[in-house]
Amino acid sequence: EAGVAQSPRYKIIEKRQSVAFWCNPISGHATLYWYQQILGQGPKLLIQFQNNGVVDDSQLPKDRFSAERLKGVDSTLKIQPAKLEDSAVYLCASSLDQAELSNQPQHFGDGTRLSIL
Amino acid sequence: AQTVTQSQPEMSVQEAETVTLSCTYDTSENNYYLFWYKQPPSRQMILVIRQEAYKQQNATENRFSVNFQKAAKSFSLKISDSQLGDTAMYFCAFGSNYKLTFGKGTLLTVNP
Numbered sequence: 001e002a003g004v005a006q007s008p009r010y011k012i013i014e015k016r017q018s019v020a021f022w023c024n025p026i027s028g029h030a031t032l033y034w035y036q037q038i039l040g041q042g043p044k045l046l047i048q049f050q051n052n053g054v055v056d057d058s059q060l061p062k063d064r065f066s067a068e069r070l071k072g073v074d075s076t077l078k079i080q081p082a083k084l085e086d087s088a089v090y091l092c093a094s095s096l097d098q099a100e101l102s103n104q105p106q107h108f109g110d111g112t113r114l115s116i117l
Numbered sequence: 118a119q120t121v122t123q124s125q126p127e128m129s130v131q132e133a134e135t136v137t138l139s140c141t142y143d144t145s146e147n148n149y150y151l152f153w154y155k156q157p158p159s160r161q162m163i164l165v166i167r168q169e170a171y172k173q174q175n176a177t178e179n180r181f182s183v184n185f186q187k188a189a190k191s192f193s194l195k196i197s198d199s200q201l202g203d204t205a206m207y208f209c210a211f212g213s214n215y216k217l218t219f220g221k222g223t224l225l226t227v228n229p
Contacts, residue, residue: 003161031215040221040222041221041222042121042208042210042219042220042221042222043162043208043217043219044219045216045217048215048216055215056216089160091160091162093162105152105164105167106162106164106217107164108154108161108162108163109161110159110160110161111160111161113160
């Protein structure tokens with residue numbers, strides 16, 4: 001099966017600019033996650049979707065970050081305006097359902113590396 | 118809130134030898150899952166092994182096995198017969214309420 005697809009792979013912008021990332025989960029996966037991974041740290045969950053509804057966005061900096069999954073399939077994550085501390089790898093993951101972490105593990109994409117100048 | 122601690126930022130091992138990566142966690146929950154993920158330079162997080170907290174038997178997957186000590190809240194990963202392709206960042210993760218909390222990772226280098 002095809003894996004989680006993310007684009008772009010790399011992005012360089014200046015601070016205060018806007019940027020958007022795209023994720024297409026594995027076909028049939030209802031749950032989609034966006035993570036932020038700062039250099040030297042583990043991934044941190046930003047937002048979780050179940051189909052097209054938000055399950056958890058408690059760690060999403062809502063003043064500058066937004067995400068949507070309008071048709072319950074692919075998703076976009078946007079940052080506007082970007083700050084220096086947003087430099088990180090943004091990982092997208094999907095799972096069949098949120099119900100069973102052990103039987104339905106999260107599958108990750110290759111991530112987008114964002115550099116803010 | 119759960120916390121996951123990986124106390125070894127970097128480790129190295131000779132090819133074909135055995136290495137153990139440490140992980141401790143803190144939680145007040147009784148039902149949870151523990152995972153080890155591998156992240157090679159390609160950046161894709163790959164699930165290595167998982168353990169259900171209610172199972173006393175330690176999980177094994179080929180050359181990978183865990184030592185799960187629930188009372189001590191410890192979850193170490195043992196890699197036997199290390200291979201050059203095992204070189205990667207290894208993340209321990211705690212799972213509950215449908216969410217994963219990751220540690221900071223251990224960079225493992227397998228030397229020829």
